[in-house]
Amino acid sequence: MKFLVIGDIHGESNSLSRVLLAAVPYNPDAMILVGDIGSPILGSRVEHTSLRENLYEKSLQSIFSILELFDLPTFFVPGNRDLVHIKYTNANINNVDIMGEGAPGFMAHMNIIGIGGAGLTTGQWPYEWDDPGAYAGILQRINCISGLEHTIMVMHDPPFHTRLDRNRTSVHSGNEALRRLIEEKQPSLVVCGHIHESPGVDIVGVRTLAINAGGILKEDADRLYITKQHIDIRISQEEQFFIVSLEEQGIQIEHFFFSNNQLFVRNYVFDEDKLFLSQNGILVQVECTYSKAYPSKGRLEPPGNNEVDGEGARTKDGANNDSW
Numbered sequence: 393m394k395f396l397v398i399g400d401i402h403g404e405s406n407s408l409s410r411v412l413l414a415a416v417p418y419n420p421d422a423m424i425l426v427g428d429i430g431s432p433i434l435g436s437r438v439e440h441t442s443l444r445e446n447l448y449e450k451s452l453q454s455i456f457s458i459l460e461l462f463d464l465p466t467f468f469v470p471g472n473r474d475l476v477h478i479k480y481t482n483a484n485i486n487n488v489d490i491m492g493e494g495a496p497g498f499m500a501h502m503n504i505i506g507i508g509g510a511g512l513t514t515g516q517w518p519y520e521w522d523d524p525g526a527y528a529g530i531l532q533r534i535n536c537i538s539g540l541e542h543t544i545m546v547m548h549d550p551p552f553h554t555r556l557d558r559n560r561t562s563v564h565s566g567n568e569a570l571r572r573l574i575e576e577k578q579p580s581l582v583v584c585g586h587i588h589e590s591p592g593v594d595i596v597g598v599r600t601l602a603i604n605a606g607g608i609l610k611e612d613a614d615r616l617y618i619t620k621q622h623i624d625i626r627i628s629q630e631e632q633f634f635i636v637s638l639e640e641q642g643i644q645i646e647h648f649f650f651s652n653n654q655l656f657v658r659n660y661v662f663d664e665d666k667l668f669l670s671q672n673g674i675l676v677q678v679e680c681t682y683s684k685a686y687p688s689k690g691r692l693e694p695p696g697n698n699e700v701d702g703e704g705a706r707t708k709d710g711a712n713n714d715s716w
């Protein structure tokens with residue numbers, strides 16, 4: 393069973409076409425979108441006029457009409473820059489956001505459960521929720537679902553303090569409630585996006601493989617420069633996507649990315665709760681988050697007696713929450 397996983401699209405219909413054409417030869421059986429699908433025109437600090445909302449709806453329709461052409465079962469959640477109420481009716485394209493208006497999906501003996509939006513930051517994005525209250529709500533809904541060990545969780549926001557949540561200033565800015573949820577429920581696989589600067593793979597909790605698909609357009613942290621005057625993220629005009637193969641002998645992840653118009657691939661193997669990166673035919677074990685303690689942001693106690701390692705917990709007022 394192969395899933396094509398695409399990061400935040402932000403209305404980039406040309407990039408979506410390019411990714412889908414590149415992915416077709418790998419024969420994915422289904423597609424997962426991790427949110428922030430439509431144009432980012434509904435950003436913070438702008439008034440949501442009807443013109444802006446109409447432009448957003450148009451961009452969404454254009455993305456979904458491209459997806460229809462590829463005719464793959466598709467599961468999505470809205471991101472923090474989408475509206476909670478994504479109106480789209482197509483039997484093949486499923487909103488799985490249990491926080492909003494979706495419902496769990498099911499494919500190849502796997503539950504597909506979505507948690508859209510993102511934890512509270514500025515309070516100005518279209519789809520944000522407050523961690524402690526939302527966490528109780530998520531648990532209530534998830535506890536009604538059986539067979540969670542055979543579950544793919546689709547989250548927009550990545551789990552806190554992992555390889556998947558460093559923002560443009562290298563601060564961990566993922567969501568603590570979602571990390572706690574993964575550690576408690578131990579789904580087979582988590583896919584997320586939102587923090588474009590940290591695409592990659594990690595193990596979270598005891599055994600959950602987690603993938604941040606980043607943005608559909610790569611943001612290369614190496615090319616980031618910061619001055620006192622301004623922060624400039626060099627957004628590449630080249631795309632990336634992931635293909636996740638769930639097989640009896642383990643899970644394989646292929647991270648595809650364009651560079652100078654050529655398609656490259658980075659291969660990961662998840663076997664017996666360990667993650668390996670294939671380099672020149674040799675498997676090298678990846679140091680993952682699962683064994684590490686992490687500091688609480690003070691809004692939700694982490695499970696266990698974790699030590700604070702001093703790495704940048706984000707501030708309660710969201711000063712470092714400048715993610716997409």
Ligand SMILES: [Zn+2]
Binds near residue numbers: 428
């Ligand atoms: Zn986002």
